Amino acid sequence: MPSAVELRDITKRFPGVVANDGVRFEAAEGEVHALLGENGAGKSTLSNILTGLYRPDEGEIVLWGEPVSFASPRDALDAGIGMVHQHFRLVPPFTVAENVILGDHRGEGKKFMVHPRRIERNVAELGKRYRIAVDPRARIWQLSLGEQQRVEILKALYRQARILILDEPTAVLTPQEAESLFETLRVMADEGRTVIFISHKLHEVKAVADRVTVLRDGRTIDTVDTGSATPRSLAALMVGREVSLAERVERDGEIGAPVLEVRGLWAHGDRGGDALRGVDLQVRTGEIVAIAGVAGNGQRELAETITGMRAAADGQVVVDGRPLRGGDAREAIRAGIAHVPEDRLHTGVAPSLSIASNVVLKSYRGKQVTRGPLLRLRAIRDHAASLIRRYDVRGGGPELPARQLSGGNLQKVVLAREFHGDPRVLVVASPTRGLDVAAIETVHRYLRDAASSGVGVLLISEDLDEILALADRVAVIYEGAIVGEVDAGATTVEEIGLLMAGGAG
Amino acid sequence: MIRFERRLRQPGWLSVAVPVGSVIVAFGLMTLVLLATGHSPGHTFSRLLDTGFGSKVAINETFVSATPLLFTGLCAAVAFRMQLFNIGGEGQLYAGAILGAAAGIALGNHSGWLSVPAMIVAGAVGGAALALVPAILRAFLSTNEIITSLMLNYVAALVINYLIFDSQSYWRDTSSPTAKVFPQGKNLPEAANWPLAHVGGLYLPFGLLLGVVLAAVIWVLYTRTRFGFEVQVIGDSPRAATYAGMRTRRKILAVMALSGAVAGIGGASQDGDFRHTLDPRGLTAAGYGYAGIVIAALGRYNPFAVCLIAFLLGGLQNAGFALQGVDFPSGLVGVMQGLILFCALGGELLVRYRVRLGSRGAQRAEATA
Numbered sequence: 001m002p003s004a005v006e007l008r009d010i011t012k013r014f015p016g017v018v019a020n021d022g023v024r025f026e027a028a029e030g031e032v033h034a035l036l037g038e039n040g041a042g043k044s045t046l047s048n049i050l051t052g053l054y055r056p057d058e059g060e061i062v063l064w065g066e067p068v069s070f071a072s073p074r075d076a077l078d079a080g081i082g083m084v085h086q087h088f089r090l091v092p093p094f095t096v097a098e099n100v101i102l103g104d105h106r107g108e109g110k111k112f113m114v115h116p117r118r119i120e121r122n123v124a125e126l127g128k129r130y131r132i133a134v135d136p137r138a139r140i141w142q143l144s145l146g147e148q149q150r151v152e153i154l155k156a157l158y159r160q161a162r163i164l165i166l167d168e169p170t171a172v173l174t175p176q177e178a179e180s181l182f183e184t185l186r187v188m189a190d191e192g193r194t195v196i197f198i199s200h201k202l203h204e205v206k207a208v209a210d211r212v213t214v215l216r217d218g219r220t221i222d223t224v225d226t227g228s229a230t231p232r233s234l235a236a237l238m239v240g241r242e243v244s245l246a247e248r249v250e251r252d253g254e255i256g257a258p259v260l261e262v263r264g265l266w267a268h269g270d271r272g273g274d275a276l277r278g279v280d281l282q283v284r285t286g287e288i289v290a291i292a293g294v295a296g297n298g299q300r301e302l303a304e305t306i307t308g309m310r311a312a313a314d315g316q317v318v319v320d321g322r323p324l325r326g327g328d329a330r331e332a333i334r335a336g337i338a339h340v341p342e343d344r345l346h347t348g349v350a351p352s353l354s355i356a357s358n359v360v361l362k363s364y365r366g367k368q369v370t371r372g373p374l375l376r377l378r379a380i381r382d383h384a385a386s387l388i389r390r391y392d393v394r395g396g397g398p399e400l401p402a403r404q405l406s407g408g409n410l411q412k413v414v415l416a417r418e419f420h421g422d423p424r425v426l427v428v429a430s431p432t433r434g435l436d437v438a439a440i441e442t443v444h445r446y447l448r449d450a451a452s453s454g455v456g457v458l459l460i461s462e463d464l465d466e467i468l469a470l471a472d473r474v475a476v477i478y479e480g481a482i483v484g485e486v487d488a489g490a491t492t493v494e495e496i497g498l499l500m501a502g503g504a505g
Numbered sequence: 506m507i508r509f510e511r512r513l514r515q516p517g518w519l520s521v522a523v524p525v526g527s528v529i530v531a532f533g534l535m536t537l538v539l540l541a542t543g544h545s546p547g548h549t550f551s552r553l554l555d556t557g558f559g560s561k562v563a564i565n566e567t568f569v570s571a572t573p574l575l576f577t578g579l580c581a582a583v584a585f586r587m588q589l590f591n592i593g594g595e596g597q598l599y600a601g602a603i604l605g606a607a608a609g610i611a612l613g614n615h616s617g618w619l620s621v622p623a624m625i626v627a628g629a630v631g632g633a634a635l636a637l638v639p640a641i642l643r644a645f646l647s648t649n650e651i652i653t654s655l656m657l658n659y660v661a662a663l664v665i666n667y668l669i670f671d672s673q674s675y676w677r678d679t680s681s682p683t684a685k686v687f688p689q690g691k692n693l694p695e696a697a698n699w700p701l702a703h704v705g706g707l708y709l710p711f712g713l714l715l716g717v718v719l720a721a722v723i724w725v726l727y728t729r730t731r732f733g734f735e736v737q738v739i740g741d742s743p744r745a746a747t748y749a750g751m752r753t754r755r756k757i758l759a760v761m762a763l764s765g766a767v768a769g770i771g772g773a774s775q776d777g778d779f780r781h782t783l784d785p786r787g788l789t790a791a792g793y794g795y796a797g798i799v800i801a802a803l804g805r806y807n808p809f810a811v812c813l814i815a816f817l818l819g820g821l822q823n824a825g826f827a828l829q830g831v832d833f834p835s836g837l838v839g840v841m842q843g844l845i846l847f848c849a850l851g852g853e854l855l856v857r858y859r860v861r862l863g864s865r866g867a868q869r870a871e872a873t874a
Contacts, residue, residue, distance in 0.1 A: 333749075350745045351742060353737060370731060373731055
């Protein structure tokens with residue numbers, strides 16, 4: 001089959017990171033080609049380059065044998081590249097048909113007068129051809145997320161996209177909806193279009209794609225036929241055993257009695273539905289328990305429910321044998337639960353406030369920093385200065401707004417605050433995401449130290465290297481439930497990877 | 506192509522250069538307008554300064570104009586600091602004026618000095634009560650407080666008009682000879698007149714002093730207390746506040762009540778300091794509440810800056826009254842005030858954003874990165 005799109009040695013640098021480092025990629029006409037990689041492997045950057053949002057620093061884009069250069073996303077659209085983003089770009093009060101012609105500057109959308117009937121008819125025909133059932137007159141806000149995704153696909157088809165990129169399309173779909181999406185993708189490929197399917201779910205890739213290109217750390221690792229690959233071999237390619245940043249280190253300290261127990265925990269997600277479906281967990285003093293899983297399987301909700309930011313629908317969180325009422329972060333803090341949240345810039349700190357203010361974000365009611373209703377600003381500043389020294393926070397003094405710190409130093413501020421409260425339990429979510437190697441090492445050292453001093457650590461991470469380097473036990477979460485638990489010393493990346501992908505091999 | 510980019514850091518010199526530049530630009534534009542309409546710019550500007558700030562008499566007048574603006578400016582600043590957009594200062598001022606006047610009338614001359622504090626408390630209660638309506642809706646139903654507080658301004662305006670013009674209410678004067686010709690509010694008793702401080706030829710209304718004291722109290726509250734700390738965190742990042750275990754709902758109620766109470770005291774000050782009756786026409790025509798929003802924005806929600814800007818805008822307003830006459834239509838005064846405000850607010854944009862000329866491609870990629 002002739003090649004539809006080819007990326008030659010694409011390099012894209014951002015301040016401090018090389019997001020794509022000489023990436024090679026090639027997809028043929030009429031194929032579904034999966035782009036597989038962990039978070040931060042460079043998938044999104046690559047698709048942004050292909051859709052004209054970024055320009056590569058080096059390298060070449062070749063479409064149907066012709067080198068092209070995109071000055072804007074519109075150029076890419078005109079060249080026949082359509083994209084379905086993870087977060088939809090639709091206008092909620094408009095109808096399906098109106099959204100489809102929005103931004104179309106060649107066909108119906110270009111005319112001054114809009115003929116709704118004609119557009120609706122065209123959209124309905126398109127839908128029939130590709131088995132995408134959507135009412136063209138429905139308004140976007142009335143549609144489910146799965147239906148909205150179909151509108152995005154229709155939009156691309158209406159603009160005669162010959163190459164369609166889908167960014168983690170199944171993240172918002174039920175298994176049934178995912179099935180019908182795969183069917184649509186096959187119809188499109190059979191017509192000679194090219195579908196680029198970005199994912200990190202192994203079984204989906206196996207189910208829908210003809211070939212897979214695996215990215216890791218911004219580089220192309222390999223392109224393989226899905227027919228000859230197994231989830232096992234794909235997991236190995238994706239995670240890459242040989243580049244283990246973090247080494248497993250034995251810790252001092254003994255593992256003691258259970259300090260955190262989670263019993264049959266259920267919780268709703270932000271979009272309704274059950275994000276947690278009966279989670280049972282136990283963390284003992286001095287122990288690091290990791291929660292592994294593909295993003296969006298309930299990890300965030302689990303951290304939020306344990307730390308009181310989200311109310312449980314059912315079940316209990318027990319600290320030191322005492323059950324919490326739940327849904328109250330202040331109660332959880334008092335019970336000794338420290339929390340290093342996933343979104344450190346907007347949840348972990350108040351970004352415009354000073355480091356000093358952020359250091360006392362949870363302890364501003366305490367005796368050390370208050371006199372009656374008044375805050376002792378000098379005491380707060382001194383406290384911040386001493387933590388800055390102790391945790392080696394670089395970039396500025398106590399008065400510096402937190403947002404001006406680099407990711408690693410910001411994380412040190414959060415850790416300093418959370419450790420200082422003498423926690424019993426530490427819940428950390430993706431603690432090293434976006435950090436450089438040196439900062440990762442520091443954060444890992446702090447987590448080990450915390451465990452050695454008798455804190456029970458619950459580490460939620462999508463980084464298996466990190467999990468294997470730090471954890472004593474690994475529990476794997478899938479669709480809101482723990483589907484397996486393994487001893488970190490006696491497991492393999494493959495074993496965990498298979499559990500993460502839903503258990504089946 | 507002109508584009509605006511958000512500044513990552515705001516250099517210190519800008520916060521001086523921009524306001525000064527704005528004023529210069531404003532006066533430049535006014536010169537053009539004045540020349541085009543056949544007036545002498547030099548003469549007009551010197552009269553503007555004289556009648557606003559040039560003599561003791563002028564400054565006394567400016568104090569009178571500035572007092573209500575100080576309260577409504579503080580009202581807006583208090584709420585905006587927590588990203589709570591209380592646009593209802595106007596209505597909350599009316600509510601304060603209604604309850605303040607009621608307290609003054611009810612106490613008569615029997616209670617002596619007690620009338621003044623009673624009016625202050627009544628005004629605060631009135632303003633706070635009205636502000637709590639959007640606050641409760643926002644805290645428990647996530648209703649947009651901009652819209653609800655704005656709509657209540659119209660409700661409050663209709664109520665205050667109803668009390669004097671369309672009913673035989675407690676506030677309406679029904680006995681005096683003039684009241685037979687034109688509906689008006691009861692005159693407040695002697696004891697309800699707020700004292701006037703006399704310092705070196707200047708007359709300082711009690712409300713003005715109270716407003717300055719309130720500004721200081723608010724500053725301490727917001728920068729030195731646990732309450733203020735929570736307000737800062739919630740205003741900056743509601744998620745961080747939830748994470749830290751702060752009670753966001755209670756804070757919304759408290760801050761809106763405080764904001765409304767400040768405007769309400771401003772309403773009571775109108776009764777006690779200046780009007781000595783409940784005066785719907787005068788209050789609704791003045792638009793103090795809306796001016797307060799501009800003042801808070803210009804003062805960047807800093808209570809002391811609000812004091813200063815209320816004084817300057819008060820002077821401008823006051824000079825406007827003095828300027829208009831046979832050969833100087835009131836519309837032209839409005840144009841001049843509008844130009845100054847327009848330039849001041851436009852200048853604010855330059856502090857926060859930088860203007861870029863040129864093509865977009867490469868820079869856009871940087872911006873998205």
